[in-house]
Amino acid sequence: MAGRAWRAGLGAMGYTAMGYTLPASVRQNPRTNREPVRPPCHPNGDQYLTVFETLSDRLRRTLDGLTGRGRVSEADVEAALREIRLSLLEADVNFRVVKDFIGRIRERAIGAEILGSLTAGQQVVKIVHEELIALLSAGDRAFRLHGNPAVIAMVGLQGSGKTTSAAKLARLIVRQGRRPLLVAADPYRPAAADQLETLGRGLDIPVHRAPAGTSVVDIARGGIDAARRLTRDTVIIDTAGRLSVDEGLMAEIAALNAAVAPVETLLVVDAMAGQEAVGVAEAFAAAVPVTGLVLTKIDGDARGGAALSISAVTGLPVKFLGTGEKTDALEAFHPDRLAGRILGMGDILTLVERAQEVVDTTQAAKLEEKLRKAQFTLEDFLEQLQQVQKMGPLGQLMGMIPGMGGMAREAEAAVDRGDLRRIEAIIRSMTTRERRDPTILTAARRRRIATGSGTTLPDVNRLVKQFSEMQKVMKQFAGAGRHGGAAAMLGRR
Amino acid sequence: MAPLFDWLRRPESTLVDPAGGDASLHEPGDELPAQDGHPADSPASDAEPGAADEAEPEAAEPEAAEPDAAEPEAVVSEAGSAGLDAGLQRTRGGFMTRLRGLFAAADDVPDWDDIEDTLIAGDIGAVLASDVVRRARARRDPGDAEGAVRAELAALLAPRAHPWAPRRAGAGLPAVVLVVGVNGTGKTTTIGKLAARAAADGQVVLLAAADTFRAAAVDQLRIWAERASADVVAHAPGADPGAVVYDALDAAVARGVDLVIADTAGRLHTKANLMDELGKIRRIIDKRLPGTEPETLFVLDATTGQNGLAQAKAFHDAVGLTGIVLTKLDSTAKGGIVFAIEASLGIPVQFVGVGEQVGDLLPFDPDAFVEALFA
Numbered sequence: 001m002a003g004r005a006w007r008a009g010l011g012a013m014g015y016t017a018m019g020y021t022l023p024a025s026v027r028q029n030p031r032t033n034r035e036p037v038r039p040p041c042h043p044n045g046d047q048y049l050t051v052f053e054t055l056s057d058r059l060r061r062t063l064d065g066l067t068g069r070g071r072v073s074e075a076d077v078e079a080a081l082r083e084i085r086l087s088l089l090e091a092d093v094n095f096r097v098v099k100d101f102i103g104r105i106r107e108r109a110i111g112a113e114i115l116g117s118l119t120a121g122q123q124v125v126k127i128v129h130e131e132l133i134a135l136l137s138a139g140d141r142a143f144r145l146h147g148n149p150a151v152i153a154m155v156g157l158q159g160s161g162k163t164t165s166a167a168k169l170a171r172l173i174v175r176q177g178r179r180p181l182l183v184a185a186d187p188y189r190p191a192a193a194d195q196l197e198t199l200g201r202g203l204d205i206p207v208h209r210a211p212a213g214t215s216v217v218d219i220a221r222g223g224i225d226a227a228r229r230l231t232r233d234t235v236i237i238d239t240a241g242r243l244s245v246d247e248g249l250m251a252e253i254a255a256l257n258a259a260v261a262p263v264e265t266l267l268v269v270d271a272m273a274g275q276e277a278v279g280v281a282e283a284f285a286a287a288v289p290v291t292g293l294v295l296t297k298i299d300g301d302a303r304g305g306a307a308l309s310i311s312a313v314t315g316l317p318v319k320f321l322g323t324g325e326k327t328d329a330l331e332a333f334h335p336d337r338l339a340g341r342i343l344g345m346g347d348i349l350t351l352v353e354r355a356q357e358v359v360d361t362t363q364a365a366k367l368e369e370k371l372r373k374a375q376f377t378l379e380d381f382l383e384q385l386q387q388v389q390k391m392g393p394l395g396q397l398m399g400m401i402p403g404m405g406g407m408a409r410e411a412e413a414a415v416d417r418g419d420l421r422r423i424e425a426i427i428r429s430m431t432t433r434e435r436r437d438p439t440i441l442t443a444a445r446r447r448r449i450a451t452g453s454g455t456t457l458p459d460v461n462r463l464v465k466q467f468s469e470m471q472k473v474m475k476q477f478a479g480a481g482r483h484g485g486a487a488a489m490l491g492r493r
Numbered sequence: 494m495a496p497l498f499d500w501l502r503r504p505e506s507t508l509v510d511p512a513g514g515d516a517s518l519h520e521p522g523d524e525l526p527a528q529d530g531h532p533a534d535s536p537a538s539d540a541e542p543g544a545a546d547e548a549e550p551e552a553a554e555p556e557a558a559e560p561d562a563a564e565p566e567a568v569v570s571e572a573g574s575a576g577l578d579a580g581l582q583r584t585r586g587g588f589m590t591r592l593r594g595l596f597a598a599a600d601d602v603p604d605w606d607d608i609e610d611t612l613i614a615g616d617i618g619a620v621l622a623s624d625v626v627r628r629a630r631a632r633r634d635p636g637d638a639e640g641a642v643r644a645e646l647a648a649l650l651a652p653r654a655h656p657w658a659p660r661r662a663g664a665g666l667p668a669v670v671l672v673v674g675v676n677g678t679g680k681t682t683t684i685g686k687l688a689a690r691a692a693a694d695g696q697v698v699l700l701a702a703a704d705t706f707r708a709a710a711v712d713q714l715r716i717w718a719e720r721a722s723a724d725v726v727a728h729a730p731g732a733d734p735g736a737v738v739y740d741a742l743d744a745a746v747a748r749g750v751d752l753v754i755a756d757t758a759g760r761l762h763t764k765a766n767l768m769d770e771l772g773k774i775r776r777i778i779d780k781r782l783p784g785t786e787p788e789t790l791f792v793l794d795a796t797t798g799q800n801g802l803a804q805a806k807a808f809h810d811a812v813g814l815t816g817i818v819l820t821k822l823d824s825t826a827k828g829g830i831v832f833a834i835e836a837s838l839g840i841p842v843q844f845v846g847v848g849e850q851v852g853d854l855l856p857f858d859p860d861a862f863v864e865a866l867f868a
Contacts, residue, residue: 047785085619086619086620089613089619089799090618090619090620090799091799092616092798092800094614095610095613095614115665148670157796157821157824158679158795158821158849159677159678159679159794160674160676160677161676162768171519188849189708189849190685190712190713190716190717191710191712191713191715191716192709192713193711194708194712194713195707195708195709195712196708197709197714198708198709198730199708203710212676229842232849243821243823243824243825244824244825245823245824270677270794270796270797271794271800272675272797272798272800272801272804273797274616274796274797274799274801274826274829274830275613275614275615275616275797275798275824275826276616276796276824276827277796277798277828278825280796280823280825289770297620297677298760299761299763300675300762300763300800301763301800301803302798302800302803305798325562325706412506418766443616463671491647
């Protein structure tokens with residue numbers, strides 16, 4: 001495991017440690033003719049900066065402060081608790097849940113567990129981590145499909161991502177060997193059925209839809225009949241978005257539930273949802289037997305505190321995470337991993353899983369050897385680049401590595417801007433000899449490479465410089481011994 | 494304004510204990526009858542008779558949600574504050590009951606911690622809520638906690654011009670509105686309502702279907718365009734959205750259109766390439782209609798929490814926002830993040846979305862908004 005994590009860590013480190021991002025001036029849209037208005041009217045505008053810090057950053061900063069200091073007093077703990085409270089509230093965790101949470105942490109922290117201890121910081125991290133996992137571990141996360149066909153219903157507010165999630169779920173269970181059928185049971189939003197049909201066509205999964213005026217219950221029943229006819233073993237019903245206070249529409253899903261008795265009723269929740277998410281979830285759970293949550297848009301920078309609150313208050317488990325716009329961006333939910341990610345402890349398990357899927361082990365062993373002997377060349381770097389790209393979006397990968405959470409956003413931006421492709425192009429424009437020994441790169445060679453790769457001379461220079469710096473670091477690691485080096489790369493522990 | 498909010502002032506028979514205030518979150522429906530009686534006395538009663546009828550069915554009968562339930566002409570109804578009231582009604586329910594409970598219970602010493610919690614529960618944000626409360630407490634008249642908090646909240650809102658009217662690039666040239674936001678906030682629906690509104694004013698409207706990514710987004714826009722009798726310029730799925738906008742502007746100039754509204758694909762504000770794409774669309778507008786100042790409306794879901802500020806900031810940096818449309822205000826959510834956005838970015842909310850019907854888009858009235866929260 002250490003070896004694997006090390007390799008994965010290296011791959012990711014390569015790109016960000018090299019800091020290969022465009023200068024800030026390029027990021028701004030220079031042609032926007034309206035100057036962004038700076039917060040003039042608010043007295044403490046700079047406090048808003050903290051809002052953009054993630055919960056993970058905040059907790060880490062607070063708790064790192066505690067770690068560095070050795071013995072802690074009750075006042076230290078209170079200060080940390082205040083920070084944790086603020087972070088959780090800014091992450092949209094419901095204020096009542098926050099109160100309970102802080103109360104529990106205080107009790108455990110002050111109750112002899114850490115006071116006077118030399119490893120107080122670590123202890124608090126451990127307590128917070130455990131409590132976060134406890135909150136996120138609510139309910140039974142198993143996704144059980146039985147019945148023929150097994151019926152799944154997607155419910156939620158407008159715009160939470162039901163239709164997209166339905167398609168993603170269909171794709172996921174196809175990979176598990178099932179044969180799903182999608183049912184477009186949203187007769188209200190214009191073109192909702194068209195959207196599902198388009199998504200279904202892309203996945204080669206049949207979509208059942210009914211003419212306008214068909215009741216939702218009839219659409220669903222028709223879908224189940226169609227599934228039997230087409231020998232489909234799973235039916236995923238995409239319902240219309242509805243407000244939890246819309247009695248008529250809430251009665252409609254209750255009727256739908258009564259008519260087709262889904263084995264799984266998934267409430268789709270936007271990761272950006274605010275304090276009201278709990279009330280909404282309670283209302284849906286009161287109307288239909290919700291079995292779990294799908295937390296969508298988690299690929300943004302919202303911390304998804306709403307999901308934490310819903311699980312804590314209703315006991316409903318998060319079953320899936322929507323992590324992107326494409327239909328393959330749906331993942332099973334692991335509370336320990338999300339808790340770890342929130343705390344900045346990384347998500348090595350997911351990373352290892354992904355790495356196992358794509359990494360060629362003999363190739364990896366060769367690479368490890370090279371690294372140990374500090375013989376890593378640009379050629380190997382290119383290979384690594386391609387392998388890591390196979391593993392998924394770089395920003396997501398970075399977020400999984402302990403201590404690198406903060407770099408995730410930058411890495412994602414770098415990928416979005418095609419920085420990786422540029423690096424690839426530059427390396428590909430080099431001769432084999434140049435790749436193995438960048439020291440021979442004269443000005444003329446660099447100019448040729450810039451032209452050949454469609455980049456500029458400064459781009460090439462930057463890559464070469466950063467690579468040589470990286471090699472220096474690697475030589476140090478080689479000297480420090482394999483495991484020490486891996487640990488140093490993976491974080492501050 | 495006074496009679497409009499009278500119903501809120503009536504003595505509360507069930508004052509909610511702020512600690513166990515949960516129940517109040519779901520009771521707003523109880524107050525409907527009291528509210529229904531009022532539109533007739535309200536300043537908005539000079540609107541067409543259709544207006545009041547239009548507002549009712551949604552609350553009363555579920556069938557009203559059918560797409561064709563709203564007549565296009567309903568758009569002209571300046572349901573105004575009566576409609577806003579109806580829309581805010583649910584928003585207000587739990588929030589106000591709680592606040593009123595707090596203020597009433599504490600005649601001498603208001604429980605500021607509970608007030609702060611109430612503001613936080615309204616998604617105003619922990620930092621801002623404690624700020625507002627701190628400054629309200631520092632006021633000279635500590636007795637009137639309600640007035641102090643209300644005044645502090647009102648002070649956060651940015652100034653806005655009324656009525657909202659996008660400017661034309663020049664004589665004979667169209668005005669341009671660019672609509673942006675994250676996924677699922679209601680951009681296309683808002684555009685449908687805006688188009689219907691402008692069409693009802695006698696303007697010729699053209700919609701640019703620049704959401705070329707989401708499946709069937711163009712179909713959805715076409716259906717709204719039909720309701721508003723507007724034309725649509727669309728390309729094939731996956732086409733360059735900038736090209737769609739350019740063609741739409743070309744067509745608009747050629748046909749002498751008054752207003753072009755561009756729909757864009759929902760995008761998370763953290764996706765740098767997609768934000769750059771928006772910047773490009775913006776540049777294309779500047780290039781095709783030099784000197785134009787497009788209205789760039791940011792569509793924000795009222796159920797959004799603190800992330801709304803990060804969203805607004807990123808979109809503002811990318812395209813320069815001029816206004817906000819706060820949608821889904823007919824939900825139980827309070828939309829309190831708007832205070833933080835207006836305070837820190839100075840971008841005013843121009844419209845609120847209060848339903849799925851074509852007429853459910855109302856001008857945002859800041860006084861009424863704050864007043865309604867604290868009536």
